Amino acid sequence: MQPLLKVDGVTLQYRVGEKLVTATYRVSFDVLKSDRFVLLGPSGCGKSTLLKAVGGYHAPAEGRIVLNGKAVSGPGPDRIFVFQEFDQLLPWKTVTENIVFALTASGKLARVQALERAASYVEKVNLTEFAHAYPHTLSGGMKQRAAIARAMAMEPDILLMDEPFAALDALTRVRMQEELLQLWEDTKFTVLFVTHSIPEAIRVGNRIALLSPHPGQLKAEVNSPTDEARVQELLFGGAHA
Template identity: 65%
Template sequence: MTAPSRHVGGTNGFPLSAPLLSVENVTLEYQVPGRVVRATQNVSFDVWEADRFILLGASGCGKSTLLKAVGGFIAPREGRILLDGHPVHGPGPDRVVVFQEFDQLPPWKTVRENVAFPARVSGHLGRKEAAERAEHFIEKVGLTRFADAYPNTLSGGMKQRVAIARALAMEPRVLLMDEPFAALDALTRRKMQEELLALWEEVRFTLLFVTHSIEEALVVGNRIALLSPHPGRMRAEINSHEWDLTSGGSPAFQAAANRIHGLLFEEAGADGASHE
């Protein structure tokens, strides 16, 4: 499938178009016993259709809180979030979240039932169409042989494949992923990253992905927002496609990782945000 026309900085041959998702000067707060915590401060970024947009930062930078706000689970204290030009008010099937926890799958449902169920009960699809779409995405994530298996018989990586298939079966406008591979071992994590990219090449969904791993951000994303902590502010936005990152061990990849590390940590005392 050919990627939709979209803005990627205005210098790479793509026509300019309106962003699919806009986060505009968003400040987020949440309550803890005895005080209010400010998670983010005036964060702004745009996501275009078929982007693989990464929110990258250390613990405490508000990246997961931002993802929840895009999902409609948290309302901004200040600013606004727009999807297709309309303000986000509450959760909806146009934004589906894949979490890192494996307990999101009802254990009494088979893989097939787990994938089909959300699309059917939301009223998004009829029973027959939901079942057909479930079969389609189960095949896409390589679990056809395990369609009748229950979650307790699956490995962690396989459970995340089920969660991804279930999310894509909803055909969301934006797929939200909150450190989905963090609980996996290193080898399985890299395999899941590669499988996610292969799936994106075929389906071309729009992805908003949270991670604290610089390497994962460079592998998965085509655009990376760097967030400074306490509260989270935009440190920089990077178009990772500007580097030739053909191998995780290449000098170019390491140079990119070092540059991002510097922006996140060595320049953490600098004011404002920069763009590359």
């Protein structure tokens, strides 16, 4: 099967003052269609930078990122980001209008069709009651649901999720993970998911890439479900093949 996303020997560097810091070093992996591919690693392993590079916000110093046979060269609506921050929703637009904005700004749909699709995705994430609420009136979990609805309504080739549940309380977090899996059962979207939580990686992913820090290098790729002890051993244990 042809991979949907090919990350091929990617080295990412960024400047901090006078120094050039290497975030990831020659990382390669393939994401297939309908994968729930998780990048897991401790902070400093460059997983978020890697995701931003796939998003097109950061050009690799070495290697290539190829989506659907085309090299990624900048941000675009074929890869939609869901950020960790709650302020990713436009505060001057309601939940519905945020989704409509995404669909019309990208030229994907005209306003009338956009409204229809927005309504259906608002329903999918159980926000119908808050469809016309402004983001600041929502709780953290609802904001993330709205952001996920906005991203999914775009029906992108791949969803890029950067620790979307990290700022939520533990109870909400577990519920959101379940909801995400239900949505996946519905539409079988492809997602590249970054997290530093081993249980979250195991719950959410069907394939987990384990990264080591300073600089970020790929240690292993395992299939999920798997057990936490094994992932921990692979991440922090000694010499594993």
